[in-house]
Amino acid sequence: MTVTYVIDGAEVTDLQRFWQAIGAAVNGPGGYFGSNLDAFADCLSGGYGTPDDGDFVIEWRRHDLSRVALGHQETAVALQRRLANAHPANRAAIEGELAEAKAGRGPTVFDWLVQIIEEKAPGTLRLL
Template sequence: MTGDTVRYEIDGSAISSAADFYAEIGRAVNGPGGYFGSNLDALADCLRGGFGTPESGDFEFVWRDSATTRAQLGVSAADEPPMIDRVVEVFSDVGVPLTLS
């Protein structure tokens, strides 16, 4: 992380559903009640920049208490990985650094 990189922190202890995740990431980026996607496609669009994040793309996320989120969200449909894994994949696909802690 350079001195100019913006770090957003997601509070995993506040997440017990997909709706909670989108509310929490919206709060992390844009403050209480802020928007930052409401499904995985919208999340990917927001991660590309301009929805509260720097246009330069110089930002990263830290997901605190990610194990709590994993435990709360459990497993998705039988043929899909857990939501947390799908979210991590979106971050990776878009190229935005995400640290699970």
């Protein structure tokens, strides 16, 4: 039997709220299902609340609202945080991504999340 996890896009006003929304959808109020992109990818690989057989769907309702909230402005915020902790060898690349985000170009946080879901749990995402 397929388990459906529902995210309401109206509740996803920034990346922190996405972590809260996905955690609650999968593991109940206050639940955890990642708090950064790497942890989220790990959670999607299994063992953090999803069925062992991988038979689940993430239904992202009103995703268009999340797409706006997790757009270039939020991407710049996330990249600025990443830059603050970056290894010196990675700083130039992150600075380039940050400049693109500030100019309203390039992939967004929303795009990153969708890509991770599609890579780690293919066929489970339903954007409604």
